[in-house]
Structures are given as structure tokens and as C-alpha cells.
Amino acid sequence: MPDVPGAQAILDFLLGIPEAIAYTVIAVGSALENIFPPVPSDTFVVLGAVLADRGSLVPVGVLLSAWAANAAGAMCVFGLARRHGPAIFRTRWGRRLLRPHQLERMSRFYERHGLWAIFFSRCLPVLRVIVPTFAGFAGLGPVRALVPIVTASLLWNAVMVAGGILASRNVARLLELLGRVNAWLLVVAAAVLGLVLGWWIRSRREEQE
Template identity: 25%
Template sequence: MSTFAGGFEALETAGPLVVWAIVFTFVFLECALIVGLFLPGDSLLITAGIVLSSHAGSEQAWALSAGTMIAAVAGNQVGYVIGHRGGSKLLVRKEGKYLNTHNLHRVNVMLDRHGFWAVLISRWIPWVRTFCPLVAGAAKMDHRKYTIASTLGAIVWAPVLIMVGYYAGTFIERVSWLMPTVLAVMVVVLLAGIGVGVWHYRQEMAKEPESVTVDEVHSAHMR
């Protein structure tokens, strides 16, 4: 039991560079690759803010926010390029629970109807956040418009979640026993989310792949 508690104490006093490395990696993957569809990005940013509040000033949290914006924008650009170079073909899974033509339909039609605003709002919808760059690239959405929208979305998304965690953490620290408890719960939730996500990802990847063009998906949706 003491070892278990010590693990959370070690997390609470983890150096900012460790927190930064974890956050940047997860955010980049979530915005660039299909595996990001199964990662708990929002809860990770809130937890990172709470961790920083225990041993760092607000300038560290704002610096992490700025770095997270860059990681998100870079991930979005990689996702766009992957979709663009895929020749308008995106890999989905037959009878997939997440990687299916229905979800592809929804993102494709959302981009077709709302364009700039769809990219901007997609930042706040976890599974759309991962699909959107790939579909935007495959659909040959105007790259300049896409970049502006995805960047503006990152500028708002990253600091809001991290600073919510940070200021919540400063409040929690006023009660001596509360911070370890909250961190324990948050870390358990994160680890459970990652574990379930990896399990779902392996399940999806084990299913038969299905290659679908964006135009075909859109036409099927409109009929």
C-alpha cells in the first residue's frame, strides 16, 4: 500500500519536463494518427495542470499550454498530409465500432457543410479531433483555411483545459489530504482510459480493413 501511495507522490513531484514529454506525445498522436482516437487527451491535459499546480508556478502551466498548442498544430498538419497523400482513400474497418464508414460520413459531411467552423469546433470533440485532419486532407480542403482553423482551435483548447486543471489544483492544495486523493483518482482514470483505448484499438485493427474514398462516402450519405 505504501508503494502504491509512493507512486502517486512521485507523480505529484514529477519534474515539468516529464509532464511536458507525456503531454506533447499524447497530444501529437491524438491529432495525427488513428491511434489517437483511443487516447484520453482532454483528461490528460486537466491532470497535467493539476500536477503542475503542486510544484510549479502559473508560468510553467502557461508554457505547457503554449507547447501543447504547437504539438496539436503539428499533429494536425501531419494528419492532413497523411490524408492528402492517401489519394483520398481512408482506411476503415468492416463492422468497426469506431473506424467505420458511418463516422467517416459524419466528419466528411460536417466538413463539406461547415468547412472552417467544423475544423474549429472539432477540437472539442475527441473522436472528431482525430478524424478531422485525415478527412480534411483526403477531401483536399483548402490547406490555408484548414491551418488557420486548426491553429485557432488549438490556441483556445490547450490553455483552457490545462489552466482549469492548474487552478483547480491550487484550490485542492488548500486541503492537505485532498491532492493525493484527487491525483490518485485522475491517474487511475487516465490509466484505465489508456488501457481500454489500447484494447479497443487492437480490436479495431484486428478487423478486416476497408478502403473508402471520401467522395464515395459523401455520395452514399447524400442518397
């Protein structure tokens, strides 16, 4: 994402609307990532921080808007997965995705390592959506999911706000740097997904044997 499509247009739009609506746009952008991962939630937060540095918004307001919306969106997706997961994986297509013994192993993993898995995944593109969702499928308790989601979302968005304020006079350079960071994080996420896929294939073979 060296050149963030529409970033300047978003900034110009936020500069021209009332504060309350600007906070709402930041919140919606942060929440939508949990439903549609390609939404550039970090870009909304960084541009909100730029506006805060220029006096249009308040840094704490930007942080709270992004944090609350992002964490709430993640918990909504988690809750839906937790509620409907058992029924989904009893269907024909659900059993093709995860067999009962795979779902049981995944549940044990989340019980042992769920807190840290969710926490670190919230800093990685794509995985920040997938890991909490499958935590819901695995039946992880709401409180055990809430703690890492809220904590990681707060820390990550605080870093984005601080970075946006520090580099607000060079928005293009800031967004270019953010794009490079996200690109490397995406590589890490892809490696983790590769390991998960390897586990999925291996566990299927073990069942057949």
C-alpha cells in the same frame, strides 16, 4: 470517465521526473490523440496544469507543449490524408467508402464550411480526429485547415490548463468532472456522426436512382 484509469499513476510519474521530460510526456500524450483517439490527451493537459499549480511546471509551458503537439499532430494526419487520399479513393475499397460524387460533395462542403466544421470538431471527442482527416481527403487547402486547427487547439487546451489550475487541490473531482463533460461531448459527436451516416446512405441511394 468518472474514474480515469491510471490518472494518479500518471500524476505521480510526472511529479518524479525532470521538467523537460514532463513537458515531453504532456506533448506526446496530446499528439497521440490524433493517431489513436482513445488516448486521454485532456487528462495529460489537466495533470500538467495541476503540476503547474504545485510549482513543478510553468502554466505557459504546459499550454505551449500541449497546444503545439496537438496542432502539429492534427496537421500531420491532415497532410497525409491530403497527399494519399486521391489514390486511396481510386482503389476498390476506397470507392466502397466514398464514391466519386460523394467525394465531390464533401469537397464542396469543406470549401464552404470547412473552417467552422474543423474548429468545432476539435472540441468533440472522436470528431476532432475524423473531421480534419476527411478535410485532407477532400483536398482542403493547408492554410484553411491550419487556422481552425491551431485556434481551436489553443482555446481548448487553455480551458483545460485553467481548469486544472483552479481545481488542482481536488484532482479526483476535477477528473470526474472532465469525464462527465467528455461523455456529453461524445453524445454530441455521436449525433453528428449519425447525421453524416444518414447523408452517406442517402447519397448512395440517389446515385442508384
